[in-house]
Amino acid sequence: MSQRILVTGGAGFIGSSLCERLLNEGHQVVALDNMFRGRAENLKECHEHPSFHFLSGDACSSDDLQRCFDLLGGIDLIHHLAAINGTRWFHEAARQVIDVNINATLATVEKAVEWGSRYVLASSPEAFGDVSSMPLMEGSESVFSNPSQHQRFAYGASKYLDEVAVQHAVRNGLDGRIVRPFNGYGVRLMGDEYGQVVAMMFEAIRRQEPINVHGDGQQTRSFTHIDDLVNGFYLAGHLDGGIEGQPLSGSSFNLGSEEEVNMLSLAQSINEVVGSQAVDIVLSEGYHGDSMRRLPNCTNAVSMLGWHPAISLKDGLISVWSGLQHQP
Secondary structure (H helix, E strand, O other): OOOEEEEEOOOOHHHHHHHHHHHHOOOEEEEEEOOOOOOHHHHHHHHOOOOEEEEEOOOOOHHHHHHHHHHHOOOOEEEEOOOOOOHHHHHHOHHHHHHHHHHHHHHHHHHHHHHOOEEEEEOOHHHHEOOOOOOEOOOOOOEOOOOOOOOOHHHHHHHHHHHHHHHHHHHOOOOEEEEEEOOEEOOOOOOOOOOOHHHHHHHHHHOOOOEEEEOOOOOEEOOEEHHHHHHHHHHHHHOOOOOOOOOOOOOEEEEOOOOOEEHHHHHHHHHHHHHHHOOOEEEEOOOOOOOOOOOEOOHHHHHHHOOOOOOOHHHHHHHHHHHHOOOO
16 A cells, blocks of 8 residues: 655665655655755656655754645655764764754654654664674663763764654654664765765775775674665565564664674775776774674564565675766
């Protein structure tokens, strides 16, 4: 059955791809984005679809959210992805990161309750902070270091509070679900100095500049192709109940590969993918508070959503490089 769906941050990396999937599944979609991190070209294919609408606006604004509701004549589901991401922003604009990440969540949760909409929050593994025990799973503690040391957790701590706000609303009747994407990558990922690591490495190669690896390069992450992430978001919002009948409201889902890769190995793998265009790899100073490990336990996503990552890192990197070859 067709649903009326609001995607905040709909012009962003994950948001735009999710909009495409929702449209292909037959739903009506309105994307709300102020274009701080979103890009118009991400929505090029969506604009060709008669069931798609775009509104330039602020996810923190009750009035802008209401405009989305009025445009579709109601909202059945909110996918809330609007946030300020990118490690450099966490240190340079901590107040703005906190403001947007928390207030946009509070505003969209309030509207979901008012409208009787289902709600999917895009959280983050950063919501666990500095916790050292891996893999990250339900029940893992969230640990945050002294804020006088650095501002990295402007993002992670605000995502933690976002989850608190959703769980509080769930206790009061909201059908809310939480998704934590682990280091997504794809052609649309931003590769500038405020971007994410895979895209930044590919951008260095496109410019024929050395790949910068922070620290000693031994910090690890779990990399997840955009198609796998979008499938997880779609299932989290689409399913009324789990695959074995479990209630999904109040549940949280880690979406990530269980292949743990260090940054030096990632740079080497990318060099292998690009072949003759490979560049030097240099070690440089990293960001303060950088987490040494990020590895998910995806049991909830597998057992409740029937989700699993289908694209290996090698195949994913090959597909990204192929896609980048067709960009100017």
